[in-house]
Amino acid sequence: GIQVEQSPPDLILQEGANSTLRCNFSDSVNNLQWFHQNPWGQLINLFYIPSGTKQNGRLSATTVATERYSLLYISSSQTTDSGVYFCAVASSGTYKYIFGTGTRLKVLA
Amino acid sequence: DSGVTQTPKHLITATGQRVTLRCSPRSGDLSVYWYQQSLDQGLQFLIQYYNGEERAKGNILERFSAQQFPDLHSELNLSSLELGDSALYFCASSVEGGSQPQHFGDGTRLSIL
Numbered sequence: 673g674i675q676v677e678q679s680p681p682d683l684i685l686q687e688g689a690n691s692t693l694r695c696n697f698s699d700s701v702n703n704l705q706w707f708h709q710n711p712w713g714q715l716i717n718l719f720y721i722p723s724g725t726k727q728n729g730r731l732s733a734t735t736v737a738t739e740r741y742s743l744l745y746i747s748s749s750q751t752t753d754s755g756v757y758f759c760a761v762a763s764s765g766t767y768k769y770i771f772g773t774g775t776r777l778k779v780l781a
Numbered sequence: 782d783s784g785v786t787q788t789p790k791h792l793i794t795a796t797g798q799r800v801t802l803r804c805s806p807r808s809g810d811l812s813v814y815w816y817q818q819s820l821d822q823g824l825q826f827l828i829q830y831y832n833g834e835e836r837a838k839g840n841i842l843e844r845f846s847a848q849q850f851p852d853l854h855s856e857l858n859l860s861s862l863e864l865g866d867s868a869l870y871f872c873a874s875s876v877e878g879g880s881q882p883q884h885f886g887d888g889t890r891l892s893i894l
Contacts, residue, residue: 705882713888715871716783720882758824767837769814769883771824 674699674763678772685749685779693744693775695759703762703769704735706744710755718744718757749779784808787872787886795894799860802889806853806874812836813855814875814883815847819868830855831877859891867893 675698685691695704706718719726719733721742726733730749735742746753756774763770784807792800806813815827826839830849841847844862849855859866869888875881 707885713869713890715873715885715888717882717884760824767829768839769826771816771826773823 674701674761674770676759676761676770676772678757678759678775680775681773682776683778685777687749687751687779687781689749689779690745690747691749691777693746693757693777695742695744695761695772697740697742697759697761699763700740701737701761702764704737704742705760705769706733706742707758707760708753708755709758709774715758746777749777751779751781753777754779783884783886785872785874785884785886787870787889789889790887791890791892793892793894794862796862796864798862799858800862800891802857802859802870802872802891804855804857804872804874804886806855806872807884810874810876810884811853812875812877812881813849813853814873815841815855815857816871816873817868818871818888819865822868824871827857862893864893867891 677696708716721735723737730747732745758774759772760769786805811832814829818824827841829837847857871888873883873885
């Protein structure tokens with residue numbers, strides 16, 4: 673089945689710093705989403721982005737489907753950005769989302 | 782608030798027992814997904830329903846079953862529970878299936894003693 677790798681596994685930032693999270697996948701996908709799991713365990717949908725670029729405030733994401741990767745950019749990070757960021761993909765012709773192992777982000781005040 | 786409601790929030794039971802987790806999707810969403818999150822397995826897709834019918838099945842054990850009712854709420858039934866079934870169970874919903882963003886409930890934390 674499709675493999676999803678996220679990097680880095682852990683990231684510590686000072687408040688105000690920028691960061692880039694990466695998601696690599698091993699096969700072509702029709703669907704890709706980025707999620708944030710906050711310290712209380714809630715999963716928040718950030719982007720549905722099977723291709724192209726989207727922006728939402730301080731967050732933006734780019735997926736280059738032909739090269740099988742997606743990037744999540746966080747600018748001017750805040751302590752509330754702390755948590756785990758997951759990439760999830762579903763390969764062509766299926767609805768089975770495969771989650772990466774996540775990037776654990778800690779933003780220090 | 783995602784609009785997806787899961788009950789109960791916490792559940793503590795014993796090995797060998799059976800439990801039912803309930804999910805009400807966002808208004809207007811036809812598709813429901815179930816996921817299991819455990820420390821050793823991460824987030825795993827279990828099963829998806831679309832408008833009452835099973836659409837996709839993932840790593841769901843035979844001891845587990847699910848259904849989506851005519852009012853679109855869904856239930857996940859877990860039986861013959863084992864210690865390893867302790868996990869956070871999430872329900873998500875989307876307007877359709879696959880090609881739409883998913884919105885997650887807050888999860889049900891299941892603890893098996």
